[in-house]
Amino acid sequence: MKKKNPKKQSIQHIAAALQLSPATISRVLNNHPHVHEATRSKVMTMVEQVGYKRNVMASGLRTNKTHTIGLIVPRISMFVHTEIITAIQNGLHAHGYNLIICQSNDSLAIEQDLAQTLYASRVDAVIVACTLFTSDFSHFDVLTDNDIPVLFYDRVPVKPYPACIIKGDDFRGAYLATAHLVELGSRRIAYISGPMSCNIYIDRYAGFEQAMRQHRVDIDPDRIFYHELTVDNARKALHRLFARRPYPDAVLCANDLTALTVLTFAKEKGISIPQELRIVGYSNDPRSSIVTPSITTVEQFPGRIGQVIVSEVLKLLKHGREGLLQEMAPIVTPVELIRRMST
Amino acid sequence: MKKKNPKKQSIQHIAAALQLSPATISRVLNNHPHVHEATRSKVMTMVEQVGYKRNVMASGLRTNKTHTIGLIVPRISMFVHTEIITAIQNGLHAHGYNLIICQSNDSLAIEQDLAQTLYASRVDAVIVACTLFTSDFSHFDVLTDNDIPVLFYDRVPVKPYPACIIKGDDFRGAYLATAHLVELGSRRIAYISGPMSCNIYIDRYAGFEQAMRQHRVDIDPDRIFYHELTVDNARKALHRLFARRPYPDAVLCANDLTALTVLTFAKEKGISIPQELRIVGYSNDPRSSIVTPSITTVEQFPGRIGQVIVSEVLKLLKHGREGLLQEMAPIVTPVELIRRMST
DNA sequence: TTTATTTACTGAAACGTTTTCGTAAAAATA
DNA sequence: TATTTTTACGAAAACGTTTCAGTAAATAAA
Numbered sequence: 001m002k003k004k005n006p007k008k009q010s011i012q013h014i015a016a017a018l019q020l021s022p023a024t025i026s027r028v029l030n031n032h033p034h035v036h037e038a039t040r041s042k043v044m045t046m047v048e049q050v051g052y053k054r055n056v057m058a059s060g061l062r063t064n065k066t067h068t069i070g071l072i073v074p075r076i077s078m079f080v081h082t083e084i085i086t087a088i089q090n091g092l093h094a095h096g097y098n099l100i101i102c103q104s105n106d107s108l109a110i111e112q113d114l115a116q117t118l119y120a121s122r123v124d125a126v127i128v129a130c131t132l133f134t135s136d137f138s139h140f141d142v143l144t145d146n147d148i149p150v151l152f153y154d155r156v157p158v159k160p161y162p163a164c165i166i167k168g169d170d171f172r173g174a175y176l177a178t179a180h181l182v183e184l185g186s187r188r189i190a191y192i193s194g195p196m197s198c199n200i201y202i203d204r205y206a207g208f209e210q211a212m213r214q215h216r217v218d219i220d221p222d223r224i225f226y227h228e229l230t231v232d233n234a235r236k237a238l239h240r241l242f243a244r245r246p247y248p249d250a251v252l253c254a255n256d257l258t259a260l261t262v263l264t265f266a267k268e269k270g271i272s273i274p275q276e277l278r279i280v281g282y283s284n285d286p287r288s289s290i291v292t293p294s295i296t297t298v299e300q301f302p303g304r305i306g307q308v309i310v311s312e313v314l315k316l317l318k319h320g321r322e323g324l325l326q327e328m329a330p331i332v333t334p335v336e337l338i339r340r341m342s343t
Numbered sequence: 344m345k346k347k348n349p350k351k352q353s354i355q356h357i358a359a360a361l362q363l364s365p366a367t368i369s370r371v372l373n374n375h376p377h378v379h380e381a382t383r384s385k386v387m388t389m390v391e392q393v394g395y396k397r398n399v400m401a402s403g404l405r406t407n408k409t410h411t412i413g414l415i416v417p418r419i420s421m422f423v424h425t426e427i428i429t430a431i432q433n434g435l436h437a438h439g440y441n442l443i444i445c446q447s448n449d450s451l452a453i454e455q456d457l458a459q460t461l462y463a464s465r466v467d468a469v470i471v472a473c474t475l476f477t478s479d480f481s482h483f484d485v486l487t488d489n490d491i492p493v494l495f496y497d498r499v500p501v502k503p504y505p506a507c508i509i510k511g512d513d514f515r516g517a518y519l520a521t522a523h524l525v526e527l528g529s530r531r532i533a534y535i536s537g538p539m540s541c542n543i544y545i546d547r548y549a550g551f552e553q554a555m556r557q558h559r560v561d562i563d564p565d566r567i568f569y570h571e572l573t574v575d576n577a578r579k580a581l582h583r584l585f586a587r588r589p590y591p592d593a594v595l596c597a598n599d600l601t602a603l604t605v606l607t608f609a610k611e612k613g614i615s616i617p618q619e620l621r622i623v624g625y626s627n628d629p630r631s632s633i634v635t636p637s638i639t640t641v642e643q644f645p646g647r648i649g650q651v652i653v654s655e656v657l658k659l660l661k662h663g664r665e666g667l668l669q670e671m672a673p674i675v676t677p678v679e680l681i682r683r684m685s686t
Numbered sequence: 687t688t689t690a691t692t693t694a695c696t697g698a699a700a701c702g703t704t705t706t707c708g709t710a711a712a713a714a715t716a
Numbered sequence: 717t718a719t720t721t722t723t724a725c726g727a728a729a730a731c732g733t734t735t736c737a738g739t740a741a742a743t744a745a746a
Binding site: 008051053054055056057058060061066068075076077082083085086089090093098099100101102103105116117119120121122142146260264286287290291292 | 351394396397398399400401403404409411418419420425426428429432433436441442443444445446448453459460462463464465485489603607629630633634635
Binding site: 010011012022023025026027029030032054055056057058059060061062063 | 731732733734735
């Protein structure tokens, strides 16, 4: 049973061994009609026997299809992205596609480079979650101009762009979270947002604002912060917030890392959660549920987002770009507020 | 500045436009010697102007190099793997390589399929962290037989296999953890291990055993469990452990998820940590540090493991397989015990 | 029976590179 | 000046597949 040195097997070797032409082998392999049943099985057994595997470079060169999808994401270690990527990877694999995963590290320069690289690889489609700072999207033109469909999710272009767009309902998520705080009685609500160059923070701010206005609660600009959502930045904001009284009675955070940082800070200062300060995060990072007290947050259902992405990508691959033109309206996926001990 | 319809650009179009032969363009693009400086710059400006990007399928077909590395991993969402993958991806990208990431979902059948697929894609090398249940490795033969180097990490073959092997010092990690517990006074130590089909659990058990023996503490077989490290399985084990007295006074867990489950269980039962029960985990999952009490665990330095993997892969790519033969000894990366409140 | 249609296959070109071999022209050497 | 060496480039083959156009045989229709 040991196949020693199977060596490079090509369609031609099979053809020669069977006294057939390469064309026939190819037809068998691609399930083309007009091939005799006897030859088909003869070929298949030989293919099995020598362990032939199609060379995707050769076939890709000929057909202009790689059966490979490119993915650009800021960081695969961010919880929501990890979950979404897992769903995408499993879904695409089930349909015979490979996935090339790239990380931009939230650097625009790297993102630009990656778009070029993925074009060079002639992937069949590209899925992108942008950098925090991507406001110009022309580096993706090389893809769209060459009929490689592009699909954005989560962090998507704010300006119109000829691509499929899938985003969470960030407006609603922030709206629900804010309304929840107000209904519990909070009035001095602080909001720690990400940079407003990114659609998700624009939308979340809008949801926050609308909830505040509808409930006739004033927004204190001194309690609003816009910056990259790192631990350091969160701590700086907290020092400002608790520099003088009155302290805020709630902090709405645009991600869970920031919410966790607020919780740690509160414990250090002896501020009781939720009695003196309520905390809400965003994304339902697993850490938010195991910490004490557990943190109220907004679930985005990353697995479902991944499935939507897969089905949209497959649609684009099947119908080419004509399907795109009418489908320019962004697809918005639902969110849900998860109430926990921090409120 | 708008480049409308740049259309498929090939080396031949550039050649035609410049009255040169494709060979010359190729030489310029690959920095070959013996090309006149004037023509070189002429070609480069034209390449820039029309936005030409090499078709890697064509060049790959010719050179048998794809500049793509395959990665097979049980789940990208497992913390250690997420970190390692991030390091690998960044490291390889810096050297001009793409990464195709695949998940086996801990299924041997999928892993076998993926090995085939990656061979079909003619990746330049494959990096693998095996399934929990991979004990036969012949499905990777298709790669090694065709001179595609294979590199295993973390979960590696237990039998000799012609591949580069990189593993954490699981023996030492478990030894340190166990010795730590014994030195604190624990004597009735339970150990929740993963299935013994996998090298990491074999090694960890050996480390546990050696520490127990050296400190002359008896191992009670009723307090040892071998199973997939899920929450459900952990809870079953805990029910058995706490079905009758005397209760264990420490639980050593082969991963942090299990340690977290033990912690939750103890809180439910009103068992005080660490006074009545000490807990140690493995891997330093971020959750283990933010929970109260924080959990003592073993740090594996995933970022460093990723760097080692990258440098070994690059070595293999540079020297081909001859370097492999002498280098068959596994590379072992260090670990460190992190003491926290749970002990 | 003859003619039209279908079936089963082959030959050859094409996809876009890289690379070997060959050959002029230029430069160095005699 | 004549000869050798070096430099700069072109022609063409090759990588392994797919597919178009074509053909001989088998089958169906007339």
